[in-house]
Amino acid sequence: MGKSPDKIDLQIIETLRLDGRTPNKSIAKRLNVSETTIASRIRAMTERNVMRVTLQRDIYSLGYEFQGFLDLYVAGRDVDEVAREVCDIEGVLAVAIYLGSPDIFVSFGACGREDLSRIIDDEVAKIRGVQRLESYVALEIRKFQSSYVALGKSRVAD
Amino acid sequence: MLRTDEIDEQIMQLLRDDGRLSNREVARRLEISEGTVRQRLKKLEDANAIRMGLVVDPVRMGIGFAAQVMLSVEPASLERALDAFSKLPDVHYVASTTGPFNVLVSMTAVDMPTLGRLVDAQVQSIKGIHRIEVRPMISTPKHDYHLIAISRKKR
Numbered sequence: 001m002g003k004s005p006d007k008i009d010l011q012i013i014e015t016l017r018l019d020g021r022t023p024n025k026s027i028a029k030r031l032n033v034s035e036t037t038i039a040s041r042i043r044a045m046t047e048r049n050v051m052r053v054t055l056q057r058d059i060y061s062l063g064y065e066f067q068g069f070l071d072l073y074v075a076g077r078d079v080d081e082v083a084r085e086v087c088d089i090e091g092v093l094a095v096a097i098y099l100g101s102p103d104i105f106v107s108f109g110a111c112g113r114e115d116l117s118r119i120i121d122d123e124v125a126k127i128r129g130v131q132r133l134e135s136y137v138a139l140e141i142r143k144f145q146s147s148y149v150a151l152g153k154s155r156v157a158d
Numbered sequence: 159m160l161r162t163d164e165i166d167e168q169i170m171q172l173l174r175d176d177g178r179l180s181n182r183e184v185a186r187r188l189e190i191s192e193g194t195v196r197q198r199l200k201k202l203e204d205a206n207a208i209r210m211g212l213v214v215d216p217v218r219m220g221i222g223f224a225a226q227v228m229l230s231v232e233p234a235s236l237e238r239a240l241d242a243f244s245k246l247p248d249v250h251y252v253a254s255t256t257g258p259f260n261v262l263v264s265m266t267a268v269d270m271p272t273l274g275r276l277v278d279a280q281v282q283s284i285k286g287i288h289r290i291e292v293r294p295m296i297s298t299p300k301h302d303y304h305l306i307a308i309s310r311k312k313r
Binding site: 054067069093098151 | 159160170173174175176177178180205206207208209210211212213214215216217218219220221224226240241243244249250251252253254255256257259262266293294295296297298299300301302303304305306307308
């Protein structure tokens with residue numbers, strides 16, 4: 001796993017949390033260390049998958065009309081295997097394995113009703129091992145930040 | 159849906175791969191002016207289409223527990239519940255939903271007891287929460303962190 005972030009690393013993270021685009025020069029000034037230190041710390045943390053500054057896009061601006069969720073109950077097949085198949089479905093934003101039942105949580109974005117039925121009926125429901133599923137949709141999203149992610153382990157669609 | 163052109167997409171792709179690239183570097187790679195990069199980004203940010211986010215690995219920060227918390231809240235208390243949970247820094251997702259539960263909260267904590275105490279404190283102060291189910295997550299095979307929802311209420 002490598003070493004944990006030290007005090008300077010944590011201060012850099014706090015600064016970037018407020019504004020991910022803060023120039024190295026300003027961070028250096030604030031923390032009273034050299035600009036090269038900041039640059040190399042950020043590079044090292046990014047390479048070690050501790051953190052990453054990235055452009056994030058709003059789902060509504062991308063044309064998704066709503067966000068939905070599925071609780072999957074798996075039988076007769078390995079849960080991880082089923083989860084891997086779910087990951088490949090277009091529109092699936094996140095897949096998590098639960099401790100206990102339901103077995104799998106799925107979050108997805110849909111561009112209308114047809115797309116919703118494609119994801120649920122045509123794709124997820126047809127995966128071998130999905131015995132039962134429950135679906136629900138978000139009505140009002142009050143907060144949606146992807147700020148904590150298992151970097152390097154979790155897959156990201158390109 | 160926001161209309162973007164090829165240049166917008168190219169700028170966004172570069173910053174998606176490395177959010178620390180300076181406007182100058184983005185401009186150099188795309189052979190456009192730094193001012194164009196700055197204007198395009200400002201336009202996208204003003205339209206609430208993008209955000210330059212920081213993504214952190216929870217395990218490296220000593221955060222060992224992640225769960226979805228499902229709540230069944232009385233209609234009269236719904237607004238209060240959405241508000242209270244979204245104010246917590248360890249909460250990353252809050253929405254009202256259809257289904258047997260009507261609020262979905264995604265949150266993290268150093269460990270399970272800490273998360274339990276956090277949820278309890280909210281439930282005590284909000285009133286009107288009838289049912290709570292905490293569903294611990296063992297792993298996250300997929301999390302497309304390039305997608306978020308930017309609140310339209312704030313600005």
